[in-house]
Amino acid sequence: MHLTLSVIKADIGGYVGHSESHPEVMARATECMAKAKQEGLLIDYHVTKCGDDLELVMTHQQGENNERIHRLAWDTFVSGTEVAKKLKLHGAGQDLLASAFSGNVKGMGPGVAEMEFTERVAETVIIFMADKTSSGAWNMPLYKMFADPFNTIGLVIAANMHCGFSFEVHDVKGSKKITFCTPDEIYDLLVFIGAASRYMVKAVYHRDSKEIAAVSSTQKLAFIAGRYVGKDDPVCIVRSQGEFPAVGEVLEPFASPILVEGWMRGSHMGPLMPVAVCDSTPSRFDGPPRVISLGFQLSGGKLVGPRDMFDDKAFNLARHQANEMADMMRRHGPFEPHRLPLEEMEYTTMPQVMEKLADRFVDID
Ligand code: 13P
Ligand code: 13P
Ligand code: MG
Numbered sequence: 423m424h425l426t427l428s429v430i431k432a433d434i435g436g437y438v439g440h441s442e443s444h445p446e447v448m449a450r451a452t453e454c455m456a457k458a459k460q461e462g463l464l465i466d467y468h469v470t471k472c473g474d475d476l477e478l479v480m481t482h483q484q485g486e487n488n489e490r491i492h493r494l495a496w497d498t499f500v501s502g503t504e505v506a507k508k509l510k511l512h513g514a515g516q517d518l519l520a521s522a523f524s525g526n527v528k529g530m531g532p533g534v535a536e537m538e539f540t541e542r543v544a545e546t547v548i549i550f551m552a553d554k555t556s557s558g559a560w561n562m563p564l565y566k567m568f569a570d571p572f573n574t575i576g577l578v579i580a581a582n583m584h585c586g587f588s589f590e591v592h593d594v595k596g597s598k599k600i601t602f603c604t605p606d607e608i609y610d611l612l613v614f615i616g617a618a619s620r621y622m623v624k625a626v627y628h629r630d631s632k633e634i635a636a637v638s639s640t641q642k643l644a645f646i647a648g649r650y651v652g653k654d655d656p657v658c659i660v661r662s663q664g665e666f667p668a669v670g671e672v673l674e675p676f677a678s679p680i681l682v683e684g685w686m687r688g689s690h691m692g693p694l695m696p697v698a699v700c701d702s703t704p705s706r707f708d709g710p711p712r713v714i715s716l717g718f719q720l721s722g723g724k725l726v727g728p729r730d731m732f733d734d735k736a737f738n739l740a741r742h743q744a745n746e747m748a749d750m751m752r753r754h755g756p757f758e759p760h761r762l763p764l765e766e767m768e769y770t771t772m773p774q775v776m777e778k779l780a781d782r783f784v785d786i787d
């Protein structure tokens with residue numbers, strides 16, 4: 423069966439502040455999705471949240487970038503925003519940057535990850551969703567899953583993975599893309615994806631079968647809005663098992679927390695903490711950044727699941743380490759490397775402060 427799996431998300435209001443989603447907003451979204459399923463547009467759906475971000479997981483047969491599916495997501499966010507406004511939630515409609523739908527939610531604020539494939543005999547997918555971070559947060563985890571044999575032993579000992587994977591990388595500032603084949607080109611790949619605020623892994627493909635293996639959202643809210651309006655809080659879909667990494671190989675990168683952009687006012691570096699959905703409640707200094715992962719088996723497009731994959735004691739140490747890292751970073755207060763470097767601050771106060779003080783700067787003798 424040929425399917426499209428679409429994950430479309432937006433922050434349409436935080437409860438309380440930017441820390442959580444309100445159950446009434448999620449209930450409204452569920453109503454919208456249920457109606458679309460009843461009408462036959464969707465095969466199945468799952469509504470969830472990561473912190474203050476509302477996440478719509480949808481299966482259908484309309485293909486990627488489909489106007490009806492994107493309109494459904496947009497209308498669901500607009501409808502949820504009405505509830506958020508009624509409850510006077512914080513930043514109601516925050517990510518809906520356009521006043522009206524214009525055919526595709528890309529560039530209008532919401533984050534989008536979609537993939538089209540023919541369902542395998544057993545189709546395992548893991549969906550990652552993050553809050554308080556930006557789109558480049560998936561670069562290192564995707565590299566580890568699909569190119570690092572210390573993470574993914576299948577690259578070494580599984581005949582159907584030994585050929586490696588190719589990475590489609592987007593330069594989100596230059597609006598260009600390039601594909602690298604691994605393992606041959608890992609050094610070239612790392613030159614770029616190590617700079618995760620500009621170069622982002624958009625998709626990963628199996629080199630032999632050419633099958634799509636992973637896709638991420640790379641929408642940069644600040645570029646779309648031209649100012650700081652919240653972080654991207656990205657999503658990523660990964661296919662697993664068979665010729666793709668096993669579930670444990672897909673989850674393994676998150677066992678060692680890394681520092682990502684985001685956290686308070688989207689202007690800091692902080693650890694990405696893997697948590698169960700119920701623990702995606704970033705409240706300490708509006709963080710630290712969170713990542714959740716939901717696992718599904720697809721059956722004729724039906725979402726069998728989810729299993730809350732980070733709801734596992736084996737990630738307790740990662741969570742503990744992330745808290746220790748959070749303390750260490752917080753110690754720096756307004757200093758780098760906790761606060762982001764200047765070029766990433768251009769959407770906050772720096773331009774205004776510079777303008778105000780421009781004529782007080784004099785030449786150094
Ligand atoms: P807003 O109140 O404008 O969302 O920004 C401040 C904030 O809440 C950051 O934590
Ligand atoms: P969100 O991007 O999750 O809305 O967070 C905004 C913020 O400023 C948190 O401090
Ligand atoms: Mg928010």
Ligand code: MG
Pocket residue numbers: 433440473474475553554655
């Ligand atoms: Mg958010």
